[in-house]
Amino acid sequence: MTSWPALPALPDPATDAVVASGLAAELSHAFGGPFHFLLPDAFSANLAALRAALTDAGVNGFVYFAKKANKAAVFVERAAEGGAGVDVASAAELREALGHGVRGEHLMVTGPAKDPVLLRLAVAHGATIAVDALDELDRVIALATNGDARPPRVLLRVLPAGQPHSRFGLDDDALSAALKRCLEAGAALRMEGFSFHLSGYALQPRADLAARLVELCRAARLQGLPAGRISLGGGLPVSYTDADSWRAFLAAQGPAHYHAGRTFRTGDFYPYHSPLSGAGALAALLATRPQGFGRDLAALVKDAGIELLLEPGRALLDRAGATVFRIQGVKDRDGYRILTVDGTSLSLSEQWFNSEYLPDPRLIPRDPATPAGVHPASVGAATCLESDLLTWRKIAFPYPPRPGDLLLYPNTAGYQMDSNESPFHDLPLPPKVVVDRTDRPRPRWRLDRHFS
Structure with missing residues (x-):
């Protein structure tokens, strides 16, 4: 076979600086195993871009970082420093957020059947x-009637019709039953609005459901x-590659390009290119006209005096880190390794x-x-x-890979690097390294406080 589909990652100068400085090789030697490096400046830039999209649309909004997307403390710290909130779903996540500077009123507690300790x-x-x-x-409501001077704050999560x-x-x-119970609770409970989370990344269904929540808020206000507030959850797409590369990859890839002839359904792949991503996708969502309405979503939200809440994970972590492995062995097979x-x-x-x-791992040779x-x-x-x-696909590397060389997987901070990790075979979990500055000849680094 002479053709090998590639999926190059979008340029990332901060990651390039880590590699060019020799830091990746030095850290691999120091830790004696794989590691993740984190680029928190990207997180801060993504947060600023999302806020700018809200401001440009004239919408009053608030951003919560979906902590499940990455366990590192530094991203919670950046959220706290930037005045953002954190979306948590366990008592441990809540304590972590408080411990790293997030104010209690800036926490959003999500997830099903919440533990009593978490609710308390x-x-x-x-x-x-x-x-x-x-x-x-x-x-x-039972907690609300236990004498706490501050009434619990709730959103009612709506099941999407779609x-x-x-x-x-x-x-x-x-x-309907929940609204009745909120009314009966009176001043002991503060029902602040509604929330939803949609699977997928299409903008129109998200705008349509958001408009429904605006109407639900209007109706609830009439009842007192x-x-x-309405929360749109997460679901802002991220682009890992350019449009041409993505189209070419999908058109060319097939079982022959994977070890053991493995097949993947293209519909199961994350959409590694999106024409609108991150803050651009948010701006487009706010400019979308919900079905049955004569104005865009931003106008509907503003007219109703609604605060729009967002709970992005991946969109805040775009280009905020990468994962590095060392090659231990190379085995020749028929036409590939x-x-x-x-x-x-x-x-x-x-x-x-x-x-x-799917983004191509980058081979960093041990020797020039x-x-x-x-x-x-x-x-x-x-x-x-x-x-x-790690990669079933046969990657067309420009050098013959050798033991001791490094493989860098780009842009892994969003969900990839630790949501499924375990110390299988008693292998230690890869540590997380925070690279605070990449604009120096020698980037400055430290271990994340929460790296286990």
Whole structure:
């Protein structure tokens, strides 16, 4: 085979600076295993861009970082420094956020069937609770009547009509019952509005549902409830590659390009290119006209005096980190190689969702090298599992990969680098390294406070 589909990552000067300085090689030697490096300046830039999109549209909004997207403390610290909030779904996440400087009233508590400890902490610290079920609302109301001077703050999570089989959210009957219970609770509970989360990245369904929530707020106010906030959840897409590369990859790739002839359904791949991403996608969403309305979403929200809440994860973490492995062994096969690295595919979470993390890994040779043709190779893990491959695809490397060389997987901070990690085979979890400055000849680094 002479053609090998490629998917080059978009340029990232900060990652380039880490590699050019020799820091990646030095850290691999120091840790003796794989590691993640974090680029928190990218997080801060993404947060500023999202806020600018809200401001440009004249919308009053607030951004919560979806902490589940990355466990590192530095991103919570940047959220706190920037006056943003954090979306948490466990008591441990809530404590981590408080411990790294996030104010209690800047916490959004989500997730199903919340633990009683989580609910109690949320109420005590004035967090907003996205209520997912009637029994959960009853538990919050019970906490509200235990003598706390500050009433619990809740949003009612709505089941999207377009996703009726979702296990999250209140259907129409449950929503009516929840509103009745909120009214009966009176001043002991503060019902601040509604929330939703949609799978996928299409803008029109998101705008349509947001408009419905605006109308729900108007109706709830007529009944005497505050109802001045709606949360759109996350779901802002991120682009990892350019449009031409993405189209060419999808058109060319097939079983012959993967180890063992493995097949993937293209519909199961993350959309690694999006014409609108991050803050651009938010601006487009605000400019979208919901079906049945004569004005765009921004105008509807402004006219109703609604505060728009966002809970992005991946969109805040775009280009905010990468993952580095060292090649331990190289095995020749018929027409390609199988590399074995010093970690597992648990550090690239996409591999565990019947999919593949597609942006091309970057080969960093141990010794200076010049391009020497095309050297296809798949990438396996240092485990005893046949299916544990970081990259099933045969990557066309420009150098022959050798033991001691490094592989850098780009842009892994959003969900990839630790959501599925475990110390399988008693291998230590890859540490997280914070690179605070990449504009120096020698980038400054430190270990993240929460790297286990």
